Amino acid sequence: MIRPHDSIIVQSLGRFLIPVIQIFGLYVLFFGQYGPGGGFVGGVILGTSMILSVLIFGHDASRSQIAKKILHGDGVGMLIYAGVGGLCMIGGGEFLNYAELDIPGLETAARRSLGIVLTQIGVAVDVAVTAVSIVFSLSAEEIIEDSLNG
């Protein structure tokens, strides 16, 4: 069980920093095509922002609801990943061969770009969920048990 942090400095800084961290995470995620970054790092940063909100505001606060909700999303990222890979196979290429991504009305270059962005989003979701669930399972076992049983 994580209680809210009682320092006003930490709370105000958290209120300010968490959105910035999330925006930076999204930037790293989408910038991955053109430079350093990508799904894994972006997912870690997004996951960290949620962990931070749980640590600062406690896990019953309304700000931490997203972190608790996202625990159920374990595997959604992988489904996105599988969907993109499957569309590539339907288009006649190998698994994850984005050039054959079966979305009509797109140039090959656009297909490659879209394919890699979608898979990276999938990776980011799963990495973020995993990071959050590690923190939760270390801190409060009953949350995971509850969410599984209910």
Next chain:
Amino acid sequence: MSRHFPAILFLLPLFAAISMPVVCLRHRHWSRPISLAVLSSMVVLSILNLNSIITHGEVRYAFSGWSAPLGIEWVADGLASMILVTLSFLGLLALVFAGPTSPKDLGGRIVHYYTLILLLISALTGIVFAGDLFNLFVFLEVAAIASYALIGVAGGRALFAAFRYLVLGTLGASLYLLGVSYFYAASGTLNMADMAEKLPHLLNSKAVVGGLLFMFIGLGIKMALVPFHAWLPDAYTYAPESISPILASLVTKVALVGWVRIIFWVLGAKVIVNDIPVLLLVGILGTLAAVIGAVLALNQRDIKAMFAYGGISHIGIILIGVSQGNQTGFVGGVFYLLNDAVMQAALFFLAGMAICQYGARTVEDVGRIGKQAPWFTGVLIIVAMGMIGLPPTGGFFGKWYIILGALEANNYIAVAAVLLSTLLTLAYFVRLFEAIFRQTPLPSDRLPSDIPFAYKLSLGATSAAVIMLGVFSDPIVQLLLNHALPPGL
């Protein structure tokens, strides 16, 4: 379409495993039907895959369209496809068997339990298909992590056994990874086919010699080769009854397949590293394992431990077969590997049934229940025939070809080791049968007579497979000779 089979065979259980927590969030009891459906379609796909490999030749599947030395490659040749048919068949039966035998107190963790089983199956598929050394490592680790968790599910002594397996298994994986990095440093590539071209010029390099040693020790731990087998008996004995058939029949055998791939497809069959012929070394290790494992099995009271040591000794027999350096021995070894996977699955089904249905764990307990449990004793007789190597079963033909191969190579020590281990196998099964047929059951031991259908199905199918592999041994051996031989043998 058929060229996608190898990728689909791996991706299907992987994605099913990872999406299971989402799909079964509200309906926890869906996890078992979903797993069964996935494994059934794997059986169908793997047979179609084998068929297309036989008619069209091997498939090299380049993920994302990046071809071999740069990208990640799946190699579906005859050997991999044959192993995969066995793997998915036994995986399905083990899953059927897991229904009535799973630990009862899993609760919400039942979803995670089936997730881990599917993850284990997909990782084993990955090891069989992997075309490069690094991905072999990745899937070895995924399979190992899934097995640690599955062994520990039952709690109690199983946790300690799982922890011991974790320590030794991690050591093995680290050594293997170290070996791969030495190979990479020496040759600049990780792809097996590419490395096979570059290695012959590098065999005297210290990096290759050291790397080979590390890889052998690492994989030796994974497949419980005799000096490194200490983790196996406890892990298999205390693992939940529903899990030990998968572990015993598949995990060590698939690690052995990885070893065979590295020796024959990467190094080359006749390779001599630092004046030591690799095959000779493998043969000596196999001889030791075959005899020592059987001797240790003879000393066990717990039937699961007895069967686990039996499996260790059979790993040795397979290694004796593949290390003879001729086609007969190699095919015999691989054929025996398929048989052994089926027989180990059947033995652990039997042990699981004895424990869950009748509460019998030791040889004496089995003697007490034996006469009243026709399914148990009947299947035990068939599987024992296979383990000992009596004619109508596949075990006989496997040993036959191994001995023929050893005679062809004038390796009489190997012949003696196979025969000695056969005698010892006979001895520990005679102990079981003596207990069954000499004890008269007490009138108080009324046993439950209704056996769940899942037991009948899994026991019936495996014992039929033990006999079928013998009856159809000729076409299977021809298939192996035509499609599964390594280059240059």
